[in-house]
Amino acid sequence: MSKPEAHRPVAVDVVFPCLNEALSLPWLLGRLPDGYRAIVADNGSTDGSADLARELGATVLAVPVRGYGAAAHAGLEASTADVVCFCDADGSLDPAELPRVADPVARDEADLVIGRRRPTARRAWPAHARWANAVLSARLRRRTGLRLHDLGPMRAGRRAALRGLDLADRRFGYPLETVVAAAGAGLRVAEVDVAYAPRTAGSTSKVTGTLGGTVRTVVDMGRVLTR
Template sequence: MSVELSVVMPCLNEAETLAICIEKAQKFFQRENINGEVIIADNGSTDGSQEIAKSLNATVVNIPQKGYGSALRGGIEAADGTYIIMGDADDSYDFSNLMPYVLKLREGFDLVMGNRFKGGIKKGAMPFLHKYLGNPVLSFIGRLFFKSTIGDFHCGLRGFSKEAYYKMELKTTGMEFASEMIVKASLKNLKIAEVPTILSPDGRSRPPHLNTWRDGWRHLRFLVLYSPNWLFLLPGLLLMVFGLITSAFLISGPVSFGNVNFDVHTLLFTSSFMLIGFQLILFYGLTKVFTVENELLPKSSKYDRLFKFINLEKGLVVGLLLVIIGIILSISAYADWQAIRFGDIHSTAIFRRVIPAVTLMLLGVQIILFSLFFSILGLKK
């Protein structure tokens, strides 16, 4: 008979609780008449965890590469089940109550997430910072960035089909593996469901492997880096539009609000805002190409159109035109400076040409360099 369900547990010195978790999963298989297996993805235990697992007829897979994600990926790829349920081997999750996951997987869902906030978090099961700050904030950011409906991004108990696992093309090796799974499933439009899950205090006497600040930062970093829209595009557009509008007003003359006067000195800052915003937009384009071409993000329908709209030839033409206009404005300002025999410049009219001239030349050079690098990144196309 083919294996329907594989329960995969990452393991690093879990001798205190490993047997309890394995026995719960095996009793669940017997009670629900499921052909299942328990896979222990061992990440270098030195406390005899491997022997405990083997004595209970669990399959032990030795994973030499360190990390939560590495262990799980190794265990999942070694599993024979049509469906996979992964969970920590610290007895914080109840492996005897997996039927809600199995039913959703049988219905055809690709990924079934547990939600500890709906199922219940027992006293002492989750640190205060994780419960009221870390998990809610990171889950909110994940929902906002990736249009997901998942309420608990970091629940360690979750199920998915083996087919969906390969579709997700997971890459990370650390704790951010949990976030990557939801992000990739959302970006690839996989069917995702959520079931209430109870979290209990773990049964170990030693501290958990999870580091609050280090692993929290890794999750946040992953979410931001996998969303170039929020990291580069939106801030860049806001800065550029603000800089462009305010610069346009200041080029025509000073602007006053009550006793506050904005003149060419402010124009220098608003032009800088425009340049910084434009630089962020360029980084968005480069990041998008890099992540898609290296299969870190899925290719969207807009991606191919991006190469038709932006190419090396158009970039060189537009960039050179901006540089030429900047040079013309610079020559005009130079003529005015020459007229006063290269003395001190007191007229703000000259600065109203010099600042736009420098800005346009910098924009032109940025476009030319971006077009060259953009074309290099897209060579695979």
């Protein structure tokens, strides 16, 4: 894995919420751009993900409270770089594309940038998941006025601004709550395209890759939009 030089600070922290992603981690961590530090927020993996991530040079956090938001927020709290990225650990997103979301924040053109997923194959994004994302994105636009088309899991933000949002959701509603809170705080929110591929063979989807995960996500995010 590419690592930043020891004598200069890390430019960008990358939080990988992780639950049993040992199959994906070698590829993911090997794709990090120079100056990007991996923070693997392990949410109770039983496949050796945490040990493997350490061997590959990542900072590993043990997050015993289950939930995507719990893992993502623990990573945010542990970050030290001015710019913090979030990326799924199932191999569906390419860390080499992280500068697409991080650079506008680093250039002070935005406070939060969302990666709009562009599928590279039909099976990358199941129909039920696309439908749920479209419905939630439309509701988000009506509520906030933001011209966003996706609630994508690859994103980047200014660490200080994100920490100041007082985020409370620790489940699947966390990504949506981040955007709603950012809009409410007057932060600059932007969207860029990123590639979205089928997850690593053998990796089990925890969110919208399954119908059950999609339903749980819609319920959690729906609660955020009705607060």
